[in-house]
Amino acid sequence: MTWVAFSALIIAMLFVLLASGVWIAIALMTTGMSGLYIAGGAKTLLSLGSISWNSINSFTLSPVPLFIVMGAIILRCGVAQRFYAALAIWLRVLPGGLLQSNVVSCSVFAAACGSSVATAGTIGTVTIPELKARGYDDRLIFGSLAAGGTLGILIPPSIIMIIYCSIVEVSVAKLFIAGVVPGLVLAVAFMGYIGVRCLLNPALAPTETEPVSMGDRLRSLGDILPLFGLIFFVMGSIYLGWATATEAAAIGVLASVVIAALYRGLSWENVKEAHLSAVRTTCMVLVIVVAAQVFSYALVYSGVSRSLTGWVIGLDLP
Secondary structure, eight states, X not given: OOHHHHHHHHHHHHHHHHXXXXXXXXXXXXXXXXXXXXXXXXXXXXXXXXXHHHHHOOGGGTHHHHHHXXXXXXXXXXXXXXXXXXXXXXXXXXXXTHHXXXXXXXXXXXXXXXXXXXHHHHHHHHHHHHHHHHXXXXXXXXXXXXXXXXXXXXXXXXXXXXXXXXXXTXXXXXXXXXXXXXXXXXXXXXXXXXXXXXXXXXXXXXOOOOOOOHHHHHHHHHHHHHXXXXXXXXXXXXXXXXXXXXXXXXXXXXXXXXXXXXXXXXXXXXXXXXXXXXXXXXXXHHHHHHHHHHHHHHHHHTTHHHHHHHHHHHTOOO
């Protein structure tokens, strides 16, 4: 079988499995194992053990469970809910009202937990019922959450960035630094879009008329500043070279526990649920990493990677 036919076969298999609703890890693993069997027979499957071990036996991946625990504690102990409510007091005057709070909250929470799914799910759980009750446009509600949630991939500490660094062996700190400005630019762009849409069609977002006293504004800072402080402390220690990504993640877990305790949300049940959620998420991430490495090894073993590289070089492009 030529490398072109082999590539077409396994890519088609992968897309069929994903389109049929199979879990990503299962789809990648099935396609990778099938590719290895086609390329070299049953003996090639003996390498699965070493591939799996080498994929996750990486110190670079150690911040992943720590950042996930940090985000889970913030979520389970009520910190995120209080943060959103406090932030909404300050941003309600902007065009789009509380929709702007969705984007800013997603940006900040993304920097606290590193996961797009956790970001969108957490902020969405808090905001969707409230915004629907106030009469905000459904498409803008869900659009702002879907767009804002994706900032978890880009704004550090991003779990995806850590996984990428472990695979290609580049600096986590440098990639984190590289993600800050694009992440903030995207957040501002999302807010600008919401603002323009609501100025052109005020019916999309009702005007917030409830009076807010200066005392309420000042008290709300007590729910805003701790989370900002956590982010600046964790990321600042990485950027300034005071701590590695792993050490900063451990510091973040400890700081999140302290914040949760100050908010009186630190109970045994909340801590247990946070760690169980973190274990589930971490296992899911690592299984996907292993499956992706098996798929990648199938491409290398079959000669697809080498042939594709040679074909591109043969084009003699500038």
